Every structure is written in structure tokens, then in C-alpha cells.
Amino acid sequence: MTRNTPRNILRIDASMRRDGSVTRQLADKLMARLTTKDVETTVVRRDLAENPPAFIDESWIGANFTDADARSDDQKAVLARSDALIAELKAADTLIIATPVYNFGIPAALKAWVDMVARARVTFKYTENGPVGLLEGKRAIIVTASGGTRVGSEIDFATTYLTHVLGFIGIHDVDIIAADQLGQGADEKLAAAGDAIERLAA
Secondary structure (H helix, E strand, O other), rough: OOOOOOOOOEEEOOOOOOOOOHHHHHHHHHHHHHOOOOOOOOEEEOOOOOOOOOEEEEEEHHHHHOHHHHHHHHHHHHOHHHHHHHHHHHOOEEEEEEEEOOOOOOHHHHHHHHHHHEEEOOOEEEEEOOEEEOOOOEEEEEEEOOOOOOOOOOOOOHHHHHHHHHHHHHOOOEEEEEEHHHHHOHHHHHHHHHHHHHHHHH
16 A cells, blocks of 8 residues: 555544535545545544534543543543544544634634544653654645635644644644635635645545
8 A cells, every 4th residue: 555545534624614615625636536546445534513522621631631440430431532533543544634724723623623632641642752642654634725824834823733733643744735825816726736636646
């Protein structure tokens, strides 16, 4: 299997728009290209607009920082959604995150997903030499769109954050497909994003 023929894809859609979403449209094109290879591919899709994760709270934090073998049934239930989301992520060799830029950052539902999957002793650990990600060997593709924020600029707190947090949990092979600053010329930006999809999936 080559880098561009994934067997297990996890797709996260973070746009709150179901109709007219640029990131959903671009992710559809990317998925179509990645799954045309002569290889059986399993796709799991999680739509955060349709089924957003809950925000972590005090009971979640208490359960998370209780040793696994000492957790009560209630604590296990509190962490059940997080466990399921992490299992999806662990099973994937390729992660696709399709997200718009909202107010220079990621949508709240996507941040909630990150909080559910970035768990000490499960997806990362602390050592005497600092944190170590536990999800090595995976690839991530961030598909993003913005009205005015230039991806990679000093005001982009979306892709820079996602790239950092993915590396924190061990996913260092990260590509970005950007249709950014659509308010300044959508046709050109969308064409460039389409070209990027073709290059990544070639």
C-alpha cells in the first residue's frame, strides 16, 4: 500500500453548513480521488454538525484522571464517547479533517472533538523528555476554507493549531488543502484547491 492508497479513512466534517459548504465539497472530491485506487477502502465519516461531541466538564476530567482499573461504572460511561472517538482514530491510517475557519480558528464542535481524542496515557504520554504522541504512522489531510484569513498567516489559528495538536498526538504527516480568502477571488482559490487535491491523490 502506498501513501496515496489508504485502506482506512476517517473523515471529520466540521462545517455547520450542510448545503453550500466549500470544505464538504472539496472533501468529497478528495475522497473520490483517494478511493478510486484498486484497493478496498473502509471509510468512517463523522459529521460534527449532525452529531457534535459534548464539551468536557468536571466529571469527564475526574474520570479521565482516574486510573482505568479504578474507574466506577459511571466514570466509564462518562468516557464512553471519548473512547469510541479514539477507537475510530486509532483504526484509521488516513485522517481527513474538513473544516472552515470561523473567527480565525476552528469551529467549537471540532475543538470538542480534539478535546475528546487528545487524552494523556491514551493518545499521548508525558516522559522525562517531554510529551510523546502515541498515534505514529498515520497521515492527515486538512481541508479548509476561509473568507478572509490566509492559511499559514499570523492570524490563522485554525490550521496552525490543528497541525500542532495532530503532531502532539503523533500524527506528523500532515497536508493542507486550502481554499482560503474566498472573499478575494473564489474561482481562483477553488481551482488551486482542486489542483492540490489532484497532486495529493496522484
